[in-house]
Amino acid sequence: MSTADTKPTSVQDSPQKHEAIVHAQPSTASKVSTFLSTYVFSKDHKVIGLQFLFSTLLWFLIGGLLALAVRWQVAWPWSDVPVVGKLFAQQGGQMAPEFYTMLFTMHATVMIFLVIIPILAGAFGNFLIPLMIGADDMAFPTLNMLSYWFMWPAFIAFGASFFVEGGAASSGWTSYPTLSTNVNSSPGAGWGQTLWLIGLTFVGVSSMLGSVNYMTTIILMRAPGMTMFRLPMTIWSMFITAILQAFALPVLTAAGFMQLADRSLGTGFFTPEGNIVNNAVATAGGGQPLLWQHLFWFYSHPAVYIMILPAMGMVSDILTCFARKPLFGYRPMVYSVAGIAGLGFIVWGHHMFMSGMNPALGVTFMVSTMMIALPSAVKTFNWLGTIWGGKIQFTTSMLFALSFVSMFIIGGLSGIFMAATPVDIFIHDTYFIVAHFHYVLFAGTAMGVWAAIYFWFPKMFGRTMNEFWGKVHFFLTFIFLNGTFFTMHILGAVGFPRRLADAYHYETFHHLQPLNAFMTYCAMGMVATQIIFAVNFFWSMFYGPIAGRNPWNSNTLEWTAPSPPGHGNFDFQPIVHRGPYEYSVPGIESDHLMQTDPPNSAATAAAAAAH
Amino acid sequence: MKRFAGLFWSLLFLAVPILGVITFAVAPAYDIWLPKDVSEHGAAVDGLFYFILWLTGAVFIVTEVALFWFIWKYDANNKKAEVQYRHGNHALEVVWTIIPAAVLLFLAIYQMNTWADVKMRRPNMAPTVEVIGRQFEWRLRYPGRDGVLGTPDDLHLVNDLHLPIDEDILIQLKSMDVLHSFFLPNVRIKQDAVPGMKIPVWFKAREEGVFDIVCAELCGWGHYKMKGRVTFESRERFEEWLEIKYQEQEATQESGTKT
Numbered sequence: 124m125s126t127a128d129t130k131p132t133s134v135q136d137s138p139q140k141h142e143a144i145v146h147a148q149p150s151t152a153s154k155v156s157t158f159l160s161t162y163v164f165s166k167d168h169k170v171i172g173l174q175f176l177f178s179t180l181l182w183f184l185i186g187g188l189l190a191l192a193v194r195w196q197v198a199w200p201w202s203d204v205p206v207v208g209k210l211f212a213q214q215g216g217q218m219a220p221e222f223y224t225m226l227f228t229m230h231a232t233v234m235i236f237l238v239i240i241p242i243l244a245g246a247f248g249n250f251l252i253p254l255m256i257g258a259d260d261m262a263f264p265t266l267n268m269l270s271y272w273f274m275w276p277a278f279i280a281f282g283a284s285f286f287v288e289g290g291a292a293s294s295g296w297t298s299y300p301t302l303s304t305n306v307n308s309s310p311g312a313g314w315g316q317t318l319w320l321i322g323l324t325f326v327g328v329s330s331m332l333g334s335v336n337y338m339t340t341i342i343l344m345r346a347p348g349m350t351m352f353r354l355p356m357t358i359w360s361m362f363i364t365a366i367l368q369a370f371a372l373p374v375l376t377a378a379g380f381m382q383l384a385d386r387s388l389g390t391g392f393f394t395p396e397g398n399i400v401n402n403a404v405a406t407a408g409g410g411q412p413l414l415w416q417h418l419f420w421f422y423s424h425p426a427v428y429i430m431i432l433p434a435m436g437m438v439s440d441i442l443t444c445f446a447r448k449p450l451f452g453y454r455p456m457v458y459s460v461a462g463i464a465g466l467g468f469i470v471w472g473h474h475m476f477m478s479g480m481n482p483a484l485g486v487t488f489m490v491s492t493m494m495i496a497l498p499s500a501v502k503t504f505n506w507l508g509t510i511w512g513g514k515i516q517f518t519t520s521m522l523f524a525l526s527f528v529s530m531f532i533i534g535g536l537s538g539i540f541m542a543a544t545p546v547d548i549f550i551h552d553t554y555f556i557v558a559h560f561h562y563v564l565f566a567g568t569a570m571g572v573w574a575a576i577y578f579w580f581p582k583m584f585g586r587t588m589n590e591f592w593g594k595v596h597f598f599l600t601f602i603f604l605n606g607t608f609f610t611m612h613i614l615g616a617v618g619f620p621r622r623l624a625d626a627y628h629y630e631t632f633h634h635l636q637p638l639n640a641f642m643t644y645c646a647m648g649m650v651a652t653q654i655i656f657a658v659n660f661f662w663s664m665f666y667g668p669i670a671g672r673n674p675w676n677s678n679t680l681e682w683t684a685p686s687p688p689g690h691g692n693f694d695f696q697p698i699v700h701r702g703p704y705e706y707s708v709p710g711i712e713s714d715h716l717m718q719t720d721p722p723n724s725a726a727t728a729a730a731a732a733a734h
Numbered sequence: 735m736k737r738f739a740g741l742f743w744s745l746l747f748l749a750v751p752i753l754g755v756i757t758f759a760v761a762p763a764y765d766i767w768l769p770k771d772v773s774e775h776g777a778a779v780d781g782l783f784y785f786i787l788w789l790t791g792a793v794f795i796v797t798e799v800a801l802f803w804f805i806w807k808y809d810a811n812n813k814k815a816e817v818q819y820r821h822g823n824h825a826l827e828v829v830w831t832i833i834p835a836a837v838l839l840f841l842a843i844y845q846m847n848t849w850a851d852v853k854m855r856r857p858n859m860a861p862t863v864e865v866i867g868r869q870f871e872w873r874l875r876y877p878g879r880d881g882v883l884g885t886p887d888d889l890h891l892v893n894d895l896h897l898p899i900d901e902d903i904l905i906q907l908k909s910m911d912v913l914h915s916f917f918l919p920n921v922r923i924k925q926d927a928v929p930g931m932k933i934p935v936w937f938k939a940r941e942e943g944v945f946d947i948v949c950a951e952l953c954g955w956g957h958y959k960m961k962g963r964v965t966f967e968s969r970e971r972f973e974e975w976l977e978i979k980y981q982e983q984e985a986t987q988e989s990g991t992k993t
Contacts, residue, residue: 221955295952301929302912302954308869309954395930400911401869412913412928446808452822455831477915477950479928482853486846493842500834501827507800508826512818514810517739525743525805529750532797536790543841545848546783548924549768552915552950601746609754613761616768618919620950624958631769631919631946638766707817714817729819 166264172250179242186233196223198643200625221310223624224293231296236326243433248361254681257346257697262339270332280322284315292319300393300412304385307403320383327376334368348699355703360436363464367425375422420471428467434571438524444677445521446513449704452505459498466495477551492542519593523574534562555615561608581670585686588663599652606645679703740809751798769919772941776922778848861906867914867927870956893962898972905935915951939966
């Protein structure tokens with residue numbers, strides 16, 4: 124606690140003393156140890172944020188390639204995989220069905236646990252929270268460093284699992300028993316599954332370390348004048364996400380240990396009595412497979428919001444900045460994020476409507492699930508309200524943010540189909556749900572992440588990304604993602620099941636191959652488009668135009684710091700005088716009024732009139 | 735150039751609702767739509783699907799077109815008027831909270847009866863057949879001549895399910911090893927089979943025909959090939975078939991005891 128006790132006071136110290144802290148870093152230590160403590164085992168939230176960003180972008184690439192391999196099999200089952208086919212060394216380059224199950228399991232695992240959650244909370248949470256609240260660093264810098272380095276055992280466990288006997292986990296990212304608990308049930312249920320559970324535990328530890336840090340930092344270390352209701356939406360959503368993590372994660376970690384015990388210690392939490400898999404000896408058992416599903420979704424449903432709320436927050440900030448207009452309904456926005464978080468804990472059963480859970484419970488979960496659509500609807504209306512009557516600047520970042528709104532509408536509405544229990548009977552575990560969560564997580568969150576990367580890149584590296592190639596990247600990604608994912612809805616309407624290595628031998632689905640081939644071509648285009656992004660990203664890091672402190676004329680605190688900010692962030696003590704969204708205030712010359720700008724009588728009068 | 739940038743981007747966003755609606759409108763013509771339904775309750779399930787489709791479709795079109803309209807109209811390069819400086823509108827917030835809340839609550843309540851019919855109001859009868867999922871086949875067990883499951887005269891079959899039409903069918907669903915899901919696309923039935931549980935599944939078929947049984951819950955490497963067929967036929971033909979299968983089983987059992 125000593126750090127927590129000292130840090131908040133240091134924020135309120137005089138600028139001179141703050142300066143001293145900032146420049147106290149240069150030491151007489153050797154170059155190697157300086158390098159290590161600056162770039163590797165750094166306790167600076169910005170370096171940790173960038174470490175998260177680079178690691179997750181690398182895993183994003185791996186997850187994307189896994190998805191391509193999945194799409195190849197769905198479009199052209201049992202045909203030779205081009206280029207990398209020989210690496211699989213199975214039947215001369217064609218995919219074995221157990222390899223296919225491993226591919227989609229690991230695609231989802233990588234994307235969820237190693238990309239989306241850490242890129243939002245780890246990369247942007249770390250980088251933005253202290254900067255946007257006006258703190259010099261996180262409350263617990265060492266804990267923060269550990270939260271990144273606890274990801275590495277997970278990277279290694281998940282990465283190594285591809286190379287162990289039987290291959291990586293292949294019981295789906297949901298890891299349902301008894302497929303996952305019984306080592307005889309599938310090739311990947313051996314070491315692959317054990318490594319999966321170990322990896323999951325480390326991801327959980329990392330998230331937990333991050334979340335306590337974010338909560339403490341946001342509560343204790345806000346700059347003078349930064350009241351809770353002057354926080355930007357990014358920080359509000361990061362704050363509520365951290366609370367969700369802290370409450371939901373222990374359940375998943377415990378469940379993971381229970382599954383590990385079932386597999387290696389012979390317990391029977393999730394295995395029923397006398398369970399015989401693949402003609403092996405019957406298990407002693409005595410447990411219940413559905414228990415895992417309850418525990419898993421008790422975490423993983425709130426985790427769905429962990430995967431979207433921070434993107435919603437960042438998009439809200441980007442929309443206001445490029446519409447040059449205050450956020451429409453700031454407080455309703457905050458309340459709806461809180462509402463999503465609260466309701467998020469009582470909707471997990473909607474993943475289990477067909478599971479054999481008491482159908483009466485399904486009715487309860489249907490009502491709560493329908494109601495959780497409400498705060499999302501309110502947010503969407505407020506985003507529309509925000510750009511309504513603004514002056515929209517079509518930057519790459521803004522285009523990605525607008526597409527987040529457009530795509531989130533689709534993802535949100537398609538969720539209502541699954542929430543309706545009778546309709547879910549038919550579309551459960553079909554491509555309809557695949558369409559739904561890709562619209563939320565890829566077309567939503569990933570587009571939000573790109574908006575955020577283009578927006579905060581200048582703060583991260585001091586240079587802006589190339590706008591022309593950014594727009595090309597946006598345009599092609601937008602086209603290809605809709606080509607890939609929108610068509611999944613109608614595939615789901617036929618009842619086309621997910622996770623099938625080859626569905627065309629069914630009479631019901633035999634005619635769907637051409638559509639799947641079209642989707643795979645779009646997916647290839649989508650992955651190829653990311654080359655443009657990668658080149659733009661690295662080129663701009665070194666050769667992009669110098670950005671200056673506030674390239675977008677934005678209001679929030681991070682734009683008052685140098686780009687990139689030095690250790691300790693601010694070269695003056697930020698004092699906050701107003702909320703984050705004072706754009707186009709009538710009666711003043713500039714079209715934006717930063718949170719740190721001194722009180723202005725015209726602005727105060729305008730704000731009073733507007734309320 | 736800059737003048738047209740906003741037009742270009744706003745039209746791109748307008749393409750979303752236009753192409754979205756076209757996709758859904760054209761799909762049935764290519765048979766990429768709900769498969770034929772032969773069940774009694776299926777019409778209610780499909781009706782609810784269409785109800786939600788029309789409702790969400792309307793919201794989809796209105797919100798996406800509004801988004802396009804705002805992007806097009808409030809393009810900074812073409813717009814002369816001042817930005818409307820406002821932080822929100824309390825009345826609007828109340829309206830767009832209460833209306834969707836009422837609609838969503840209505841939607842939830844509107845579903846309940848069909849859900850109860852399919853999953854909660856179980857017919858009071860003995861099981862017609864027991865279906866047991868096993869990697870990677872559907873094992874079937876008919877009660878045999880005594881009409882009671884679990885006796886020595888049970889009829890055992892694999893993947894070839896026959897059922898009579900126009901009467902209540904009660905299936906007792908089990909799994910031997912891992913999770914499976916008993917999915918009959920043409921009957922609008924789906925139910926996971928869980929090891930250690932006996933789950934009742936019931937429906938009534940209206941039409942004769944042969945249809946797919948699909949496994950819809952990942953059950954291992956051979957999940958994709960866990961395929962069965964269900965034949966719906968008249969009571970007479972069903973009983974004839976049952977008798978033939980029963981004789982076949984008796985014959986193989988006798989030849990088994992001789993050797």
